[in-house]
Amino acid sequence: MDSLFSNNKEEKMKKLMKGVAVSVAALTALAMVSCGSKKSAAVDIELWYGAAASEAGPIPADWVGYQIVKDKLNINLKLTNLPSSEADQNTKINAAGAANTLPDIFMVSNEVYSTLVSKRLLAPVDAMYAKMPNRTAKLYDADSRAFTTIDGHSYALAQPGSIVRNEGVLIRKDWLDKLGLSVPKTTDEFMAVMKAFTEKDPDGNGKNDTYGYGAFLEVSAPNEGLGRRLDPIFGAFGVAGTWDLSSAATAGLNLYKPEYYDAMVYTKQMVDAGVMDPNWLAYKKDDFRAAWKQGRFGIMREQNAAYANEGNYKPFDNNFPEGEWIVVEPPVGPKGKSSAGTYSQAYRMYAVSAKAAKEGKMDKIAELLEWMSSDEGYYLLGWGKEGENYILNNGVPTTKGLPDPSKGYTESAMIPLTQLRNMVYYNGDIELASRYPTWYSKNGKEMSALKTLREMQAKSWTACIGQDKMPKPNADVKRFYEQGVVEFMTGNRALNPTEWQKFLDEFNKIGGKEWNDAGVALAKEKNFIK
Numbered sequence: 387m388d389s390l391f392s393n394n395k396e397e398k399m400k401k402l403m404k405g406v407a408v409s410v411a412a413l414t415a416l417a418m419v420s421c422g423s424k425k426s427a428a429v430d431i432e433l434w435y436g437a438a439a440s441e442a443g444p445i446p447a448d449w450v451g452y453q454i455v456k457d458k459l460n461i462n463l464k465l466t467n468l469p470s471s472e473a474d475q476n477t478k479i480n481a482a483g484a485a486n487t488l489p490d491i492f493m494v495s496n497e498v499y500s501t502l503v504s505k506r507l508l509a510p511v512d513a514m515y516a517k518m519p520n521r522t523a524k525l526y527d528a529d530s531r532a533f534t535t536i537d538g539h540s541y542a543l544a545q546p547g548s549i550v551r552n553e554g555v556l557i558r559k560d561w562l563d564k565l566g567l568s569v570p571k572t573t574d575e576f577m578a579v580m581k582a583f584t585e586k587d588p589d590g591n592g593k594n595d596t597y598g599y600g601a602f603l604e605v606s607a608p609n610e611g612l613g614r615r616l617d618p619i620f621g622a623f624g625v626a627g628t629w630d631l632s633s634a635a636t637a638g639l640n641l642y643k644p645e646y647y648d649a650m651v652y653t654k655q656m657v658d659a660g661v662m663d664p665n666w667l668a669y670k671k672d673d674f675r676a677a678w679k680q681g682r683f684g685i686m687r688e689q690n691a692a693y694a695n696e697g698n699y700k701p702f703d704n705n706f707p708e709g710e711w712i713v714v715e716p717p718v719g720p721k722g723k724s725s726a727g728t729y730s731q732a733y734r735m736y737a738v739s740a741k742a743a744k745e746g747k748m749d750k751i752a753e754l755l756e757w758m759s760s761d762e763g764y765y766l767l768g769w770g771k772e773g774e775n776y777i778l779n780n781g782v783p784t785t786k787g788l789p790d791p792s793k794g795y796t797e798s799a800m801i802p803l804t805q806l807r808n809m810v811y812y813n814g815d816i817e818l819a820s821r822y823p824t825w826y827s828k829n830g831k832e833m834s835a836l837k838t839l840r841e842m843q844a845k846s847w848t849a850c851i852g853q854d855k856m857p858k859p860n861a862d863v864k865r866f867y868e869q870g871v872v873e874f875m876t877g878n879r880a881l882n883p884t885e886w887q888k889f890l891d892e893f894n895k896i897g898g899k900e901w902n903d904a905g906v907a908l909a910k911e912k913n914f915i916k
Contacts, residue, residue, distance in 0.1 A: 428460045428461055428462045429460060429461050429462065429750045430461075430462045430464065430490075431462070431464070431751060431754060432464045432489035432491075433463065433466070433489060433491050433492065434467075434468050434478075434492035434493060435465060435466070435467060435468065435492075435493060435805070435809065436468050436734065436808060437467050437468070437470070437805040438801075438807045438808045439805065440467065440469075440470035441470070442798065442802050442805070443802045444467040444802060444805065445803070445805050446802055446803070449803065450766070450771060451463075451766055451767070451806075455754065458757065459750070459753055459754060459757060461750060461753075461754055463754070465806075467805065468492075472495055472497075475495060479492065479494060479498050480498060480501075483502055483505065486507075486741065488502075488507060488741060489739065489742075490738065490741075490747055491736055491737070491738050491751050492736065492739070493734060493735065493736055494542060494735050494736070494737045495735070496733075496735070496912065499534075499541070499542055499737065500911075500912070500913065502541075502737065503536050503541045506740060507739060507740050508737045508739065508740055509541070509737075509739065509743035509748065510539040510541055511534075511540050511541060511542065511543055511737075511738055512539055512540050513748070514543070514738075514748065514752045514755075515531070515540075517749065517753075517756070518752050518755055519756075520756060520759050520760065521755055521756050521759035524759055524812045525543075525545040525546065526543060526544070526545065529731060529849055530543075530544040530545065530546070530731070530733065531544075532851070532916070533731075533852075533913075534733075534735060535913070535916070536913055541737060542736060542737040543735065543736045543737075543755070544734070545734050545735075545736075545809075545812065546731055546732075546733065546734075546812055546813060547731070547733060547808075548731075548732050549813050550729040550731050550843075551726070551843040551845075552690045552691075552839055552842060552843070553614075553687055553688060553689045553690070553726065553727065553842060554687065554688070554713045554714075554716075554838075554841065554845055555618050555685065555687055555715070555716045555726055555845070556685070556686055556687075556688055556711045556714070557570075557579075557685050557711065557712060557714050558583070558588070558684035558685075558709065558710070558711060559710045559711065559712045560706075560708060561583055561588035561589070561596075561684045564588055564590065565582050565586055565588055567582060569712075569714050570714075570717065571715065571717070571718055572718050572719075573622050573652060573718065573719050573720070575717075576717045577661070579598065579684075579685070580597075580598025580599050580656065580661035580684075580685060581598060581661055583596055583597065583661070583683070583684040583685070584597050584598045584659075584660060589681055596681065596683065596684065597660075597661060597662060597663040597664075597682060597683040598661035598662070598683060598685055599656060599661060599662050599663065599683055599684075599686065600662075600663045600674060600677055600678055600682060600683035600685070600686045601615035601616055601662070601666045601669075601674070601686065602615055602666055602667075602670060602673065602674040603615075603666075603669075603872075604671065605868060607628065607853075607854065607856065607858055608627055608628055608629070608730065608850065608853040608854055608856075609627055609628060609727070610628040610641075610859075610864075610868065611628070611641070611867065611871045612653065612871055614627075614687070614727055615686070615687050616653060616687075617687065617725070618725070618726050618727065619652060619656075619717070620640075620646070620649040620653075621717075621724060621725030621727060621846070622649070622652075622718060622719030622723055622724060623645040623646070623649040623652070623720075623721075623723060624643075624721065624723035624725075625640040625643050625645045625646045625649055626640075626725045626727050626728050627640065627727065627848065627850050627853060628641075628856070629728075629853050629856055629909075630643070630850075631850050631851065631852055631853060631914050631915050632848075632849075633915060633916065634910065634915045634916060637905075637906045637909055637910075637915045638902050638905070639898075639901070639902045639905070641890070641893070641898075642902070645721075645723075647883070648720075650874060650881060650886075651881060653875065654875060654881050663682055663683045665677070667875075667876070674686075675688075675692065675698075676701075678702070679701040679702040679705065680705060681702075681705060687726065687727070690822075690835045690839040690842055691822065691835040693711065693835070694833050694834060694835035694837075694838040695822065696825045696833065699827065703827045703828050707827075707828040707829055710829070710831060713838060713841040713842055713845070714845075715845050716845065725846050725847055725848040726845050726846060726847055727848065728847070728849070728850035728853060729848070729849060729850065730849075730850050730851050730852060730854045730855075731851060732854070734808060736809070738751055755809075758809055759810055763810065764810050765778075765783065767804065767809060767810045768783070768804060768807045768810055768811060768817070769783040769795045769807075770800060770803045770804055771803075773788075773789075775794060775795040776788070776794065776795050781816060782816055782819045782820060785797075815836060818839070819836060821836075822834060822836035824837075851914060852909060852912060855908075855914070856905050856908060856909065857901065859897070859898070859901045860897055860901070863896055863898050866892070866893060866898075867898070870889050870893070874886075874889075
């Protein structure tokens with residue numbers, strides 16, 4: 387009896403456990419179906435992009451990136467190519483803003499950006515930076531964030547366009563070595579070296595034919611006065627470039643600052659001491675470059691590729707096989723200031739609509755952008771499909787060796803595949819390696835315009851973001867400014883405090899002050915100064 391009871395009990399227990407197992411299995415299956423359903427509900431992200439080569443046409447509908455983004459990020463990506471002209475882009479975006487139909491993320495010009503912010507149509511992106519650590523490290527530095535900051539918040543993601551800080555101060559190291567001199571650091575030390583280069587026959591040819599510093603008048607809107615070739619001198623006094631955009635308190639033309647006069651005095655001392663190549667006022671760019679290749683002077687400001695690319699350096703190498711230039715820090719002035727010059731980064735800005743934020747898409751957009759800057763996204767958007775559009779050679783894409791050369795990323799028919807490359811390019815070494823190949827000079831020195839660029843960028847510079855957008859002076863003001871500072875250098879006008887003040891008074895009378903005031907007002911309006 388006990389045995390029968392025991393058997394019945396065990397049988398009931400087995401049936402009970404079997405039922406539980408079935409129920410658990412059913413619940414598990416239901417959960418799996420539920421999870422699968424959630425995964426299949428991909429997030430729609432609409433992106434309006436600025437094409438890298440608009441004339442080549444939009445990204446094709448069968449682009450492999452669509453499926454990769456869907457599979458890896460669970461995003462349905464919809465791409466729209468913005469019009470090629472900025473004016474048409476602005477019209478399209480303004481119309482979408484007015485209708486509250488802005489896409490989730492879109493490229494936006496600085497002109498439209500502030501308007502959209504004022505209308506509360508853009509979402510703050512401050513929290514996105516930390517969610518994209520790889521992309522942020524490559525593309526969004528402090529200057530970038532400051533450029534998009536309004537009232538304490540960043541409303542767009544600004545990434546670099548053109549290469550900046552690609553010039554620097556170079557000095558003839560072989561001349562320093564021959565004369566037993568160290569690399570100069572201060573303005574006094576630079577003056578001493580310039581005099582030695584001028585007076586002590588550093589090239590050893592027994593002729594009085596060398597000078598300390600070489601330049602020419604390379605004047606532009608951001609570099610008025612004596613031009614950017616002398617910016618390292620003016621930078622030592624804290625007044626490199628046309629404008630001071632460092633703060634609202636100091637904003638305005640550098641010309642008005644007492645330190646500008648001090649920089650003029652130092653430059654005049656260079657001229658009077660004969661350490662400046664006397665042809666500097668007559669040189670054009672080609673003359674200047676021919677002069678340094680002929681050994682005329684030992685210190686200059688020059689561009690990385692114009693100095694270090696093989697074709698540009700060869701004439702100097704042929705003339706002076708043992709000659710050697712090195713990149714050095716710009717001189718440090720009496721108040722500790724130092725700058726090779728000013729720079730203003732051109733940015734491509736992408737904004738996230740307030741509508742997208744309200745729909746909870748911010749994290750997905752950050753995930754998409756972070757993927758773009760991953761190795762997979764970077765190479766796909768930048769060069770296409772590996773093995774089909776490019777082959778990696780030491781990490782650098784090349785079309786050499788492709789099975790079908792007609793599919794190389796440089797071919798016209800393939801360009802639409804890389805229309806998003808400007809969303810990932812950051813002027814990194816991979817992008818620049820083919821433009822700046824390494825080679826060796828006659829004395830065996832490794833030459834690389836890329837390494838030279840990185841050296842120059844690491845030196846002291848002055849950020850002047852927005853300087854290229856500042857108002858231009860009228861013709862009379864421009865002529866008076868440029869002719870006036872040259873007259874002080876040539877001695878046609880005495881350089882002393884009294885004459886300098888007269889010059890500034892005359893400058894104001896013909897419209898200089900109006901130009902200054904218009905510039906400060908614009909800088910505030912465009913958020914160039916804080």
